[in-house]
Amino acid sequence: MQRIVLASRPRGAVLPENFRLEEVDLPALDVGQVLVRNHYLSLDPYMRGRMSEAKSYAAPQPLDATMIGATAGVVAASRHPDFAEGDAVIGMLGWATHGIAAGGELRKADPRVPLSAGLGVAGMPGVTAWYGLNRILQAKPGETVLVSSASGAVGSVVGQLARLRGCRAVGIAGGPDKCAYVTDTLGFDACVDYKAGRLKEDLRAATPDGVDCLFENVGGLGLDLALARMNAFGRVALCGLIAGYNGDAQPLYNLKHMLIKRLRVEGFIITEHPEVWPQALDELGALVHSGQLRYRESLAQGLTAAPEAFIGLLQGRNFGKQLVQLIP
Ligand SMILES: NC(=O)c1ccc[n+]([C@@H]2O[C@H](COP(=O)([O-])OP(=O)(O)OC[C@H]3O[C@@H](n4cnc5c(N)ncnc54)[C@H](OP(=O)(O)O)[C@@H]3O)[C@@H](O)[C@H]2O)c1
Incomplete structure (x- = not known):
């Protein structure tokens, strides 16, 4: 699989050389784990904070590790009873084409809305x-x-x-x-x-x-x-x-x-407010499904486009939710 790691911490503006593309082998699945083929990666402003070492509400993104990020994808293999091959799921598998997560770290995508919306308006x-x-x-x-x-x-x-x-x-x-x-x-x-x-x-x-x-x-x-x-x-x-x-x-x-x-x-x-997520996701999904909530996406194509798209997000070049489409 391919992944993008944090190669160095930015001083001021984020640069393409702060990231590095890598090819790595996927480990075998343990009991309770799920292998996901990511279809969409979400790019979010909070990632800029994680790239710095400054003290904040969350620990910094480690160097040489897969960049943090929410993903929407489809289960490719499962050793967890609640997930089967073909299930659409939302997770935090990072800037990568594939990822392995414990079943408890994934949520089933809302079937009422398109998969990508689970990272934006209904996410x-x-x-x-x-x-x-x-x-x-x-x-x-x-x-x-x-x-x-x-x-x-x-x-x-x-x-x-x-x-x-x-x-x-x-x-x-x-x-x-x-x-x-x-x-x-x-x-x-x-x-x-x-x-x-x-x-x-x-x-x-x-x-x-x-x-x-x-x-x-x-x-x-x-x-x-x-x-x-x-x-x-x-x-x-x-x-x-x-x-x-x-x-x-x-x-x-x-x-x-x-x-x-x-x-x-x-x-x-x-x-920090997990108690509201079920109600909020349910209401948002219903509003998108009924057409009362509209949204727009900026889609960058392929994992290698993620660094430039992220830099663009921090400069306002996105128009609506910034995503990376990982499967054409
Ligand atoms: N507190 C939380 O839990 C939480 C959760 C999610 C998001 N957020 C925050 O919510 C905000 C919006 O996030 P989002 O995901 O919805 O991103 P977004 O609004 O889809 O995209 C970022 C937008 O910010 C504007 N922008 C970028 N750089 C700017 C600058 N230097 N000066 C002024 N505007 C700039 C641009 O819009 P224009 O072209 O219109 O300027 C850009 O399109 C961010 O501050 C993010 O950190 C907070």
Whole structure:
């Protein structure tokens, strides 16, 4: 099988030479294990954090080991009673064409949605959106929900779920194409293009009644200006700060709004809330199946394309959930 390992840790921006492609033999299956042929690999912003040694909520990705990553694939051989050859499964088998996992580490793919959706809208990013909106923001009908990286895997779900709750959904995204998709296809009430150079004015125009709930994915200037738009007793779900993942400082000038608006700000890591996953996955799968939840994917072709696609994700070149298709 082929796999990609972390060859060196990035200093600043991620480079192709931080990765190395390897050919390795698959070991024999032990009792309780399952061999999976991966069809899709998920590329996610959290991987940037794991590539660094800095202290964080999770241990760093070891050097010379298979890069961490969620995968969707099909069982090729099984020595576990709950899995049979041909079963579609979601796991954490990493940047590799195949992987071996204990049965307990895999979940059966939702048959109501396409396999790849189990890594995006009906997978971890979808559950992240569901948790932040329902459990942290607790958005009420009529309230304004602002979400950054609105065309992305998490943000696209946040705004659509907010609309289904009867909220006004406003997105921030990079460029006119992404913004048009956010309003015209995903049904957000408005979307602000932060690359247009009028972020402060455009944000004010898009949120005439202020912002009650902020779902923050990016940080930087967008977060700073959004804080100034918050209403009294607003809530902020701090989900991601991708603008700073390469180590750039992210100064905040509008911190005083947390005090004068009496804001509640809560950071969260979705893997620390396993109790919500069954309900969230069930609801998201049903909404995708019924056509109420729409999504878009950027598909890179073949394992060797993963490093460039990941570098692109950190620069906003993806449009929707970034995946690598491992089988043409
Ligand atoms: N807390 C958790 O448990 C959890 C779980 C999943 C994801 N997250 C976080 O949620 C956020 C979104 O993740 P995702 O998987 O849905 O990714 P995504 O939004 O599908 O893709 C990343 C997007 O971030 C934007 N971006 C990238 N670099 C940027 C920069 N320097 N400045 C501004 N925007 C930049 C780009 O969109 P534009 O072109 O629109 O700028 C890019 O397309 C990330 O911060 C991620 O770390 C957190």
